Amino acid sequence: MVRRLIIAAVIGLFTLFVAATVLMAYRWHAAHRPPEQPIAFSHRLHAGKLNLQCQFCHEYADKSPRAGVPAVSTCMSCHKAVATNSPEVQKLHEYWENEEPVPWNRVYSLRVRKYVVFAHKRHVKADLDCTDCHGEVRLMDRVRRVSSLNMGWCVTCHRSRSASTDCLTCHK
Amino acid sequence: MEFFADFVIKPTEQQIALHRYLTILTLLIHLPYAGMLLGSSLFSIIFGILNWDKPNPLFSRFSKDLMDVVAASKTAGLVFGVLPLLVLVLLNVQRFSGSNVTTLGYLILAVVIIVVGIFALYAYRSVFHSISPGDPEFFRRTGIGTSGLVILLVGYYLLFSSVVLLNHPEKWAFIKTPADLILSWNVVWRFLLFIVSSVAISGAGTVFFFFNWPGRNIRGENEYGRLVKHFGASAALGSALLIPVFGFFFHVTSPIVAMSVNVYVVWMIALLVFMVGCILLLALLRSAQTKYGPPIFILFLFAFLMMISSDQAALENATREHTAALLDEAETIKREREEARQAAMAELEAATPGRGKEVFSARCVACHRFDEKLVGPPLLSVLPKYKGKMEELVSYVRNPSKKNPDYPPMPNLGLSAGEARAVASYLLEDVTEEKIPEEP
Numbered sequence: 001m002v003r004r005l006i007i008a009a010v011i012g013l014f015t016l017f018v019a020a021t022v023l024m025a026y027r028w029h030a031a032h033r034p035p036e037q038p039i040a041f042s043h044r045l046h047a048g049k050l051n052l053q054c055q056f057c058h059e060y061a062d063k064s065p066r067a068g069v070p071a072v073s074t075c076m077s078c079h080k081a082v083a084t085n086s087p088e089v090q091k092l093h094e095y096w097e098n099e100e101p102v103p104w105n106r107v108y109s110l111r112v113r114k115y116v117v118f119a120h121k122r123h124v125k126a127d128l129d130c131t132d133c134h135g136e137v138r139l140m141d142r143v144r145r146v147s148s149l150n151m152g153w154c155v156t157c158h159r160s161r162s163a164s165t166d167c168l169t170c171h172k
Numbered sequence: 173m174e175f176f177a178d179f180v181i182k183p184t185e186q187q188i189a190l191h192r193y194l195t196i197l198t199l200l201i202h203l204p205y206a207g208m209l210l211g212s213s214l215f216s217i218i219f220g221i222l223n224w225d226k227p228n229p230l231f232s233r234f235s236k237d238l239m240d241v242v243a244a245s246k247t248a249g250l251v252f253g254v255l256p257l258l259v260l261v262l263l264n265v266q267r268f269s270g271s272n273v274t275t276l277g278y279l280i281l282a283v284v285i286i287v288v289g290i291f292a293l294y295a296y297r298s299v300f301h302s303i304s305p306g307d308p309e310f311f312r313r314t315g316i317g318t319s320g321l322v323i324l325l326v327g328y329y330l331l332f333s334s335v336v337l338l339n340h341p342e343k344w345a346f347i348k349t350p351a352d353l354i355l356s357w358n359v360v361w362r363f364l365l366f367i368v369s370s371v372a373i374s375g376a377g378t379v380f381f382f383f384n385w386p387g388r389n390i391r392g393e394n395e396y397g398r399l400v401k402h403f404g405a406s407a408a409l410g411s412a413l414l415i416p417v418f419g420f421f422f423h424v425t426s427p428i429v430a431m432s433v434n435v436y437v438v439w440m441i442a443l444l445v446f447m448v449g450c451i452l453l454l455a456l457l458r459s460a461q462t463k464y465g466p467p468i469f470i471l472f473l474f475a476f477l478m479m480i481s482s483d484q485a486a487l488e489n490a491t492r493e494h495t496a497a498l499l500d501e502a503e504t505i506k507r508e509r510e511e512a513r514q515a516a517m518a519e520l521e522a523a524t525p526g527r528g529k530e531v532f533s534a535r536c537v538a539c540h541r542f543d544e545k546l547v548g549p550p551l552l553s554v555l556p557k558y559k560g561k562m563e564e565l566v567s568y569v570r571n572p573s574k575k576n577p578d579y580p581p582m583p584n585l586g587l588s589a590g591e592a593r594a595v596a597s598y599l600l601e602d603v604t605e606e607k608i609p610e611e612p
Contacts, residue, residue, distance in 0.1 A: 005453055010413065018440050024423055025436035044496070051583035077327040082321030118608050135341060136493040139500070146429050146493075147342040 036146035037104035039091050048138035055131045061130070065119040069104050072096050107143050108134070117172050126163070177564050179267050182502040188267075188495060192484060195263055195271065198256045201479045204473055205252035206286075207366070210324055211374020212242040213293050217317045224310050226337045229401050241381045241388070242374070245574035246294060257283045258404035268338065268494070275334035279352060281294050282334060292320030294568020328366060333359045339430040339490040345525040368411040368418055369479070373472050375408025376449070380469035383462040401462060408455045408468070412446050419443070430490035435482050442478035514589050521590030531591045539582070542603065548579055553598055565596040 046052050057074060061067035069103065076096050081088045095102050111114050123133075123161030131137065147153060158165050183191060208477040216238040223231035243249060260284055267275060271333045287464035296317035299309075315503070337343060339356070347353055382390055382400045390397050419439065450470040521527055539547035558565040569592045587595070 003454070003458065007451060010450050010454065013413060014416055014443055014450070017420055018443050020420055021423070021436050021440050021443065025433050026426065028431050028436070029433055033432065048500075056590065100390065132345065139493040139496040144429070148427060153342055158347055 034146070035107060036143055037105055037142065038103050040088050040142070042141045043137045043143055044139055044141045054137075061120045062124040064121055065117075067120045069102075072102060075102075088090075107145050108149065110149055116170050118170070126161070134155075176187055176259030180266050183266055183504060184502045185508070188498070190490070191263055191267055194513045195260070195502055196477070196484055197485075200262065200473075200477050201252055202256035202260070203480065204377075205248075206324075206328070206371030207373045207476075208242045208377045209290065209293060210321065210367075210370045211372075211407075212238045212378070213296065213317060213321050213324075214371070215374065215378070215403070216296075217314060217321065218360055219253065220310070220314055220317070224314075230396050233396065234399060234403075237382070238378070239293075239300060241385075242299045243294055244376065249290055249294055254287055257286060267498075268491075270291045275337050275347075275353070278330060278334035278350070280329035282327050284327075285323060285330060287546055289320050289322075289327050292316060296320050296334050314405070315552050325367075329359070329363050331361045336362055339486055339492060340427050341429060342427070356425075358422065358425040358427075361418055361425055365415065365418040365422050368414040369476065370406050371411035372415065372446075373469075373476065375404045375411065376453075376465075376469045376472045378404030379408070379456065379462065380465045384469075385466040394456055402457065402458070405453050405526045409457070410474075412450050412453070412472075415446055416443050426486065427490065428525065430486040432485065432489050435485045436488070438478050438482040442475045442482065445475040445478060449475065465569075484537060503565065518589040518593040521588075522593035522597045524594065528589075528594040528596075528602070531587070531595045532598055535585050535587065535591075536595065548582060549576060551599065551603070555603065558575065558596075558600060562593075562596055562600060568594060 003019075022145075023116055025141040046057075047054065057070040059070070059074075072092065072095050075092055079089050079092055084093070092102070111117060123128075133147055134143075154170065155165055157163075216235045219231045219235035219238070222228070223235060261280055264279055264354075268276060278505075296313065297314045299316060333356070336356065336359045337347065337353060337539070340356075343352075344358075375548050379401060382388065383397075384403070390400065419442075423439065450467050452464045452468045452471070456462065456468065540549075540551050543550050569585075570587060570589070572584060573581035
C-alpha cells in the first residue's frame with residue numbers, strides 16, 4: 001500500500017512538472033513566438049543586403065514617440081518597378097490597389113502600455129543605436145523580439161547611462 | 173573576442189551543423205563523467221567523515237571504492253574530463269569569437285579551474301592508496317578532497333555563467349565586472365540543476381558500477397552490498413526528484429529569445445525518462461536483485477542527452493543572429509575567393525598563346541569575318557571603338573546587346589570568362605588593319 005502510494009507520488013510529481021512545461025511551451029507559443037506577418041517581408045534583405053537605413057522606412061523614430069511602420073506608398077516607391085514578379089510583392093500591390101494599409105503584427109509591445117510612457121524620439125536623440133534594443137534586425141528574415149522589455153532591463157540601461165530613474169520618468 | 177577572431181576560419185552552414193552535433197557529443201562524453209566525479213567525491217568525503225566520527229570498516233571501504241570506481245584511471249580522467257573540455261573551448265572559439273558577447277575569456281578560465289579541480293580529486297583518490305584506512309591523516313585527505321570538490325564546483329559555476337550568458341542577448345551590453353556575469357537567477361538554477369543531476373547519475377552509477385560492471389560484483393557481500401545499493405539508489409532517487417523542480421525554475425528564468433517549442437518538448441522527454449528511472453529505482457530498492465542497475469544508468473544517460481540537446485537548442489535560438497552573421501561572412505569570403513579564382517583563370521587562359529584564335533575559329537567565324545559582312549558586321553569596322561577597352565569588349569562578348577540596327581542582335585554564346593578574355597585579347601592585339609591574320 002505504502003509502496004504504491006510512493007510510486008503514485010513520484011509519477012504525480014513528474015506529471016505535475018511535465019504539465020507545467022506544457023503550459024510554459026503553450027504560453028511561449030501564444031505570447032512570445034515571433035509573429036507571422038501578412039507579407040513575408042525580409043529585414044535581412046532590406047536592412048541587411050540592401051543596407052537601407054532604419055529610418056528610411058521607420059521615419060518617425062527620431063521625431064515622435066512611435067517609430068512608425070512605413071506607408072504602403074513608401075514600399076511602392078521602389079516596388080512599382082522592383083521585384084514585381086515576387087508573389088510577396090504582389091500581395092503588397094493588392095493592398096496598394098485596394099488602398100488599404102498592410103496589417104503588420106506588432107513585434108514589440110509593452111504589455112503594460114497603460115502605465116508606461118515610452119518615446120522612441122528621446123532614445124534616438126540620446127544616441128542609442130536601434131540595435132541596442134532591437135538586436136541585429138539586419139540579420140533577421142522575420143523579426144523577433146530580442147529584449148524582455150522588463151522594468152529591470154530598462155532600469156539597468158538607464159543606470160548605466162546615468163539617465164533618470166525617477167518613477168515619473170516612465171510612469172505618469 | 174577580437175583576439176581569437178583573427179585566427180578563426182569562419183564556419184560554413186555545414187560546419188555549423190557539424191558543430192552542433194560535436195558539441196552535443198562532447199558534452200555527452202563529459203557531463204555524465206563530471207557529474208559522477210562530483211557526486212562520488214561528495215559521497216566519498218561524506219563517508220570518510222562518517223567513518224572518522226564513528227569508525228566503521230564498511231564506510232571506510234565505500235569511501236575508498238567510490239573513488240576507485242568512478243575515477244577509474246588517470247586515462248579516464250584525461251579522456252572524459254580534460255580532453256572534452258579542450259574540444260569544447262575550441263568549438264566555442266570558432267563559434268563565438270568576434271561576437272559582441274565576450275565570455276570566451278571566462279569560459280577558458282572556467283576550464284582551467286575545472287581541470288585543476290579534476291587533478292585535485294585524482295590526488296584525493298591516490299591518497300587512499302598511500303595511507304592505510306583509519307589513518308591519522310584524515311584531515312589531509314579530506315582537505316584535498318574537499319578543496320578539489322569546491323574548485324570543481326566553482327569552475328562549473330563559472331562555466332555555466334559564461335555559457336548561460338550567451339542565451340541573454342539583452343544583458344551583453346551590461347556585463348562590466350565578473351559579478352554581473354555570475355549573479356543571475358538563471359545561472360543559479362542551472363547550477364543547482366547540474367548538482368542534482370550529478371548526484372542522480374552518481375547514485376545510478378554507483379549501483380551500476382558496483383553490481384553490474386563485469387568483474388566487479390559485490391552481490392555476495394551482504395552487508396556491504398546492502399549499504400552500497402541502498403545508499404546509491406536513495407541518493408539517485410532523492411536528487412532525481414528535485415530535477416523537475418529546479419528545471420522548472422531554470423526554464424522560468426530563461427529568456428524568451430532562447431526558447432522554442434523544441435526546447436520544452438525535449439526537456440519534457442528528459443523528465444519522462446527520469447520518471448521511468450525513478451520508478452525502476454523504487455523497484456530496485458524493494459527487490460533483493462540488482463538487475464535494474466543497467467537500465468537505470470542507461471535511462472539517466474539518455475536523460476542527460478535530452479537535457480544537453482534541449483540546452484543546445486536554446487543556445488541556438490538565442491544566437492541565431494550571430495550565426496546568420498557568421499554565415500554571411502563565410503559566404504562573402506567564399507564568393508571573393510571564387511571571383512579571384514575566376515579572374516586568375518581568365519588571365520591564365522587569355523595569356524595562353526593561340527587560345528584566342530582557337531576560340532575565335534570555333535565560336536565566332538560562323539557570323540564574323542574581318543573584312544566582309546556576313547551575319548554580323550566585319551570586325552575591322554567595329555574593333556577600333558574597343559581599342560584600349562578590353563574589359564568593355566569582354567563584357568560585350570559575354571553579354572551582348574543589340575547595337576547596330578542593320579544587323580540582327582548577337583546571341584549570347586555562353587563563353588566562359590577565360591574564353592571571352594582570350595578572344596578579346598586576340599582581337600585587340602593580334603588583329604589590326606595592316607595585319608589581318610589568315611582567315612580561319
